[in-house]
Amino acid sequence: MMSQEQPAAVKLIGWFGSPYAHRAEVALRLKGVPYDLIMEDLSNKSDLLLKHNPVHHKVPVLLHGDRPGICESLLIIEYVDEVFDGPPLLPSDPLARAAARFWASFMDKEFSESMWMALWTDGEARAAAARETKANLTLIEGQLTEGKRFFGGDTIGYLDIALSGIAHWIGVFEEIAGVRLLTEEEHPALCRWAKEYAGDETVRQCLPDKDRVVAVLAPRKELYVSIAKAMTAQN
Known part of the structure; x- marks a missing residue:
């Protein structure tokens, strides 16, 4: 019997107090997506952040399995809305x-x-x-x-x-x-x-x-x- 494929892990690189990281996090919660929150030290940016946001070196960055990181909070909201089940975030019209x-x-x-x-x-x-x-x-x-x-x-x-x-x-x-x-x-x-x-x-x-x-x-x-x-x- 074949084992059921496990859903790809979701991780969010954020920073306490960031309104942009909040956008990404609340989108995940509204869609009911389990995720791990990785708190970034913005005074000593991690290799993980630099790797997945090589242009701006900013949070938030969404990591979904082995896919490239998704940057920019508004783009993350749209990605989360399109990829995951749950109540829609964007209007249908x-x-x-x-x-x-x-x-x-x-x-x-x-x-x-x-x-x-x-x-x-x-x-x-x-x-x-x-x-x-x-x-x-x-x-x-x-x-x-x-x-x-x-x-x-x-x-x-x-x-x-x-x-x-x-x-x-x-x-x-x-x-x-x-x-x-x-x-x-x-x-x-x-x-x-x-x-x-x-x-x-x-x-x-x-x-x-x-x-x-x-x-x-x-x-x-x-x-x-x-x-x-x-x-x-x-x-």
């Missing part, structure tokens, strides 16, 4: 799927850049970036359908995961920087969604404690400021 991908890209490009400048610059540069960030939050909030708990409907999907930095990490950075960008007065629906997301039972299993994340990231504040200054110089 092509138009809705394209829209979800658009707003995920908007989060990682336009929104992240303006938020970074609003947090780590000062003076008029910070004020202008804060206005842009709040306008971007309004655009994102506009994608929430009234009466639905999440961006894709009543269950967490691709876009909720892509926007999870707003649900948890923006508060971390606000505390470190001493800046308020997301408030219930200006964006009540988005704040409601953020609480729904962070309170989900599956999400909570891999959502790092906010106080611990603040403690880990606060010593990096000068680094963040220097990155913002470099971005200003480039512009």
